[in-house]
Amino acid sequence: MKKAAFILNFFKSWREVGSITPSSSFLTKRILAEIDFKKSSTIVELGPGSGPFTKEIIKRMSPNSKLIMFETNTDFYKELIKVRDPRVVIHNESALQMQNYLSGERVDYIVSGIPLSNLEVSHQKGLLRSIYSALLPKGRYLQFQYSLGAYKMIEGIFNDVSLRFVPLNIPPAFVYSCSKGPIAIKIN
Numbered sequence: 377m378k379k380a381a382f383i384l385n386f387f388k389s390w391r392e393v394g395s396i397t398p399s400s401s402f403l404t405k406r407i408l409a410e411i412d413f414k415k416s417s418t419i420v421e422l423g424p425g426s427g428p429f430t431k432e433i434i435k436r437m438s439p440n441s442k443l444i445m446f447e448t449n450t451d452f453y454k455e456l457i458k459v460r461d462p463r464v465v466i467h468n469e470s471a472l473q474m475q476n477y478l479s480g481e482r483v484d485y486i487v488s489g490i491p492l493s494n495l496e497v498s499h500q501k502g503l504l505r506s507i508y509s510a511l512l513p514k515g516r517y518l519q520f521q522y523s524l525g526a527y528k529m530i531e532g533i534f535n536d537v538s539l540r541f542v543p544l545n546i547p548p549a550f551v552y553s554c555s556k557g558p559i560a561i562k563i564n
Contacts, residue, residue, distance in 0.1 A: 402544040403520060403551070404428050410518050410553050411485050413437060418481065420510065421445045422471040422488040422503075425452050427459070429487055434461055444478070446471045472499060474506050482512040488519045492526040500526065504533045508556060517554040522547045530554060 407429060411419070413436040424430045424445050433443055445466040447453045453468040467477055471490060486507050492500050507517050517534065519526075520542075531537045534554035542549045 400542075400545040401428075403542045403549050404432050406540060406542050406551050407487060407518050407520060408432055408436065410516060410551075411436075411487075413441070416484040417441050418483040418485075419443050420474065420478075420483050420486045422474070422486065422507075423447060423490040424456060424466075425449070425489055427452075427456055429489070430456065430459065430464075433487070434459070434464065437463060439463075444483075446474055446477075472503055472506065474510060478510055481510075482515065483510055484512055484515055486511060486515070486517045488517070490519075492519070492521060492529075493523060500529055504529060508533050511556045513556060515556050517552075517556075519552040519554070520549045521552065522549055524550060527552070 411433075416437075417440065419433060419437070419441065421430060421433065421443060422445075424447050430443070430445065437443060442463045442465065443461075445456060445464070446469055447456055447466065448468065448470050450468065453466065456466050459466070467473075469477065471488070488507070490503070492503070495503065511517060519530065524539075527537075527539070530552055534556065536555035538553045540551045540553070542551060
């Protein structure tokens with residue numbers, strides 16, 4: 377997708393897109409450094425947008441791995457379905473519907489670019505609970521955001537949350553790396 381088309385999508389639905397430009401290679405490297413591609417069998421990507429993470433995930437995935445994506449933006453979805461790889465499944469559905477499509481399957485990693493701060497609080501909580509439930513016991517949730525607004529909510533659900541700052545992105549981003557751990561969800 378050309379940059380102009382991405383910018384147009386931002387202005388059409390900024391709450392959904394979250395940024396005026398796709399994620400940088402620096403942000404992509406920071407997120408993907410958290411994934412053990414040799415051991416992962418299922419990765420879910422929420423809100424892949426124009427696919428900067430998607431392309432790199434596919435390059436690094438093992439032949440037996442699979443990538444399941446959820447993207448609501450129709451223009452981004454149309455670009456993403458051009459990916460011709462039998463390991464990739466894309467749904468033009470909200471990440472809030474993830475559990476319906478996973479059918480009880482638990483996954484190794486969930487990578488998300490969904491702008492949590494733009495969601496209603498009830499949708500934030502619902503999405504984070506769904507992410508927690510979809511992960512394997514030692515699964516990891518990787519989320520990037522442009523603010524720390526969701527930190528308390530994420531920390532209220534995940535036991536181990538580490539935070540990294542990526543200044544070389546427009547806008548600069550925070551990467552949350554979250555472990556499921558043995559303790560149940562802590563917030564109501």
